Amino acid sequence: MKTILSFILILLTSSVSAQSYFYIKGKVVDDSTRLPLEGASVLCQNTTKGTITNKEGEFRMELPAGGHNLVITYTGYETESVRISSSQDNSNELNIILKKKEKKLEEVVIQASTEVKDGWTKYGKQLSDYFIGSTPFAKQCSIENPDVLKFYFSRKRNVLKVKAEEPVVVMNYALGYRISYQLDSFIYDYNTKFSAYAGVAFYTELDSTAEQKTVWLKNREKAYQGSRLHFMRCYYDSTLADNGFVIEHIFNDTITAKPRIRSLENPYDSAVYVLVDSVDKEINLFGKYRIVYTLQPMEKEYLIANKYPLSAKEQLSTLELLNGFVITENGFFYEQHEVINSGYWAWKNLADQLPYDYWPED
Structure with a gap:
């Protein structure tokens, strides 16, 4: 190419x-x-x-x-x-x-896996829960063309894989978007409960009445506050603390070998926060970090699913950084495959995600 x-x-x-x-x-x-x-x-x-x-x-x-x-x-x-x-x-x-696509037999990417002919019936809910999500907003989303999905299951490894022959169309009636998602891969490991998906999303605004538009704008604002997109923009703007974010380093104690947490006192230290050019910022952090958002609690559904006390006041997410990364002013960052989410952010899948050209109204 x-x-x-x-x-x-x-x-x-x-x-x-x-x-x-x-x-x-x-x-x-x-x-x-x-x-x-x-x-x-x-x-x-x-x-x-x-x-x-x-x-x-x-x-x-x-x-x-x-x-x-x-x-x-x-x-x-x-x-x-x-x-x-x-x-x-x-x-x-x-x-x-x-380049034109080469005519070739279907890639043997999914070795020792068997295509499930009635995959949507058997595994559609599993895909929806970990691709669209299980949040309140996810309940207002639907996949419009499940026929484009191909499901594969490896009995030996107990792993589900899903691919799409053409873009998956997701209607998000909570945020007011039609999402065309080119799903390159989705996997769910039943042994480890690990899930991951990769692809390209394109958003189209849905038509609405003025009343419905007001509801969508309110929901988008709710989805944005405390999100990874919000965090990245605040890091870029040097406004993490002002917007309720705290970064804590998770590391193993050299004596007890148990995980410990230490607040990252200055995330803008020159050794960490580097100006790449006149605009972009390079973040030189490695390892695991807990991201605390203090201005909103986690949703009740997440607390119940993870057996957390309903009195929890803050949103807790974890970033595992395999390498440093670069942030641009709209919150876009790279390399994205070297930044791994877990915790609250990982629970917020496609139903709660916003396009990079979304900005809260003043």
Whole structure:
């Protein structure tokens, strides 16, 4: 897969709000012929921003300032993705070169696994609980096209795997979004109770009455407060304490070998918090950290499911950092696969997640 990472980024400020934006433009062509691909989808991952290419294979988009993954798809071609950021600047357009998919037998990725023909009937609830979630908002969500899902189960390893032949459509009536999710993989290990999924989400706002819109805005605000997106933006802005966040380092005592917790007194120490360029921030933390959000309690359903006292006053999540990571101003961070959630954040799956272009109203 080839991608020429050169692009035009034009910064501007919206006249409607103080939110800043930047433009990108580019061209999508065939790998072998170099002919333009008309109608290719150009989506900004985990946002409501997307477009398609014109007859010349060209596209132009306005994006909120910060970092994004641009995902380019075209029927019969391999998907391509490009990381972009408003901190970058160049005078050339973004050139995307797509390769045709090779005709081959289905990959033997799921060895010793058997496809379950009536998988949705048997395992649909399991998938929904760990992909969409089991929160109050999740009860207002539904998968509209379960027929695109393929379920595989390994009896030897007691592991469920799910793949999708085309994007999974999730209607989120709690937050007011139609989510098109390109599900690359979902796994659930019945032995360890571990679950994980990977893919690309694209959000579309649902039509609504003014009354319904008010409800959705309130629910979005609730989903945002204390979320990982909220945390990342506050870390970027150096406003963690002001917004109720506390970072605590979890480490093993060298004498007792038992886990201990110590508050990270200054998360903005120069050894930890580094300016990568004029905009992006690098966070040099490694290991396990407990993230405490003091302004809202955890939801009752989570406390009951985990046998925690209903009197618990704070939200508790854990970040396991395999490496340092970089945060951009909209809360986008990378490398995302090196940041592992557990605790309250891990309970908040697709039903409670917001696009990167969501910002609370003032």
